[in-house]
Amino acid sequence: xxxxxxxxxxxxxxxxxxxxxPLFGDGPVSWYTPxxxxxxxxxxxxxxxxxxxxxxxxxxxxxxxxxxxxELIYGFIYKMVEDVTGxxxxxxxxxxxxxxxxxxxxxxLSQIPASYSPTSMIAVTAVMGFGVFFAVTILGFVxxxxxxxxxxxxxxxxAILRPVIAIIEVxxxxxxxxxxxxRLAGNIMAGHAVIKVFAGFAALTLVSPVAIxxxxxxxxxxxxxxxxxxxxxxxxTCVYLKDALxxxx
Amino acid sequence: MEGELAHIGAGLAAIGSGAAAIGxxxxxxxxxxxxLRNPSAAAGQTATLFIGLAFAEALxxxxxxxxxxxxxxx
Numbered sequence: 001x002x003x004x005x006x007x008x009x010x011x012x013x014x015x016x017x018x019x020x021x022p023l024f025g026d027g028p029v030s031w032y033t034p035x036x037x038x039x040x041x042x043x044x045x046x047x048x049x050x051x052x053x054x055x056x057x058x059x060x061x062x063x064x065x066x067x068x069x070x071e072l073i074y075g076f077i078y079k080m081v082e083d084v085t086g087x088x089x090x091x092x093x094x095x096x097x098x099x100x101x102x103x104x105x106x107x108x109l110s111q112i113p114a115s116y117s118p119t120s121m122i123a124v125t126a127v128m129g130f131g132v133f134f135a136v137t138i139l140g141f142v143x144x145x146x147x148x149x150x151x152x153x154x155x156x157x158x159a160i161l162r163p164v165i166a167i168i169e170v171x172x173x174x175x176x177x178x179x180x181x182x183r184l185a186g187n188i189m190a191g192h193a194v195i196k197v198f199a200g201f202a203a204l205t206l207v208s209p210v211a212i213x214x215x216x217x218x219x220x221x222x223x224x225x226x227x228x229x230x231x232x233x234x235x236x237t238c239v240y241l242k243d244a245l246x247x248x249x
Numbered sequence: 250m251e252g253e254l255a256h257i258g259a260g261l262a263a264i265g266s267g268a269a270a271i272g273x274x275x276x277x278x279x280x281x282x283x284x285l286r287n288p289s290a291a292a293g294q295t296a297t298l299f300i301g302l303a304f305a306e307a308l309x310x311x312x313x314x315x316x317x318x319x320x321x322x323x
Contacts, residue, residue: 186310
């Protein structure tokens with residue numbers, strides 16, 4: 001940590017951007033306080049509503065730009081749900097679409113300098129990850145009854161190995177929500193922190209051109225990562241949903 | 250002294266990022282090798298590619314998380 005550096009190095013801390021602070025004044029943050037986190041979550045919701053309400057308003061045969069964006073996103077996710085989970089999974093398409101849109105829009109909005117990224121907050125992604133976990137587990141038991149436990153029992157494996165594999169499968173099943181949420185938050189947090197580290201180097205005159213080029217390059221990479229992480233979160237949700245609907249290995 | 254050890258530990262945890270890079274490279278490279286042999290089957294496997302990439306990458310992110318915890322939480 002660079003607290004007492006005499007050099008004009010990191011004048012701000014790269015992780016300062018993830019501090020949740022109240023939007024108006026300062027004081028303790030309780031669950032109802034409007035903070036920069038809730039502000040950017042609300043902005044991403046507004047952006048989603050804007051794209052989809054205005055995009056689907058015209059219903060033109062030849063779509064406008066906004067309409068094709070909305071249609072492309074919708075078609076992309078619909079096809080993904082259908083491909084991965086099969087016809088029965090289409091019933092749960094609205095939930096998956098909601099997750100995807102929220103993650104995608106808050107990822108992209110957080111690329112705006114000086115913004116706050118809701119998906120870098122582990123609390124936000126943990127709610128989504130554990131939400132998917134509980135939804136999928138409950139759905140699996142409701143749909144299949146005790147047969148859902150067949151997910152952990154590899155009937156193809158040699159009989160001696162089956163209990164061992166079952167233990168590993170149970171552990172990996174319960175680690176799922178943790179890795180699901182940390183993957184998203186960690187990726188976004190790491191990307192933003194790297195940009196801020198490069199920004200810290202830009203204060204040194206000698207290396208500032210390199211640092212600025214680095215920021216541009218990392219920014220481009222982050223635009224890619226934002227989309228890919230939204231896609232990955234959604235497709236893993238689909239995979240978990242498929243496991244719940246068809247638990248037999 | 251303890252804080253310095255935590256810094257060394259954080260640096261060691263960063264090796265995990267390199268390990269994750271090997272994993273991601275293996276997944277992507279093998280996908281590309283397979284896709285060039287049979288391009289018609291490649292489009293159907295992009296989902297699998299991304300799932301594989303995500304699993305490989307997640308462990309690197311865990312290493313990053315351990316480094317962060319050592320730096321700021323311990």
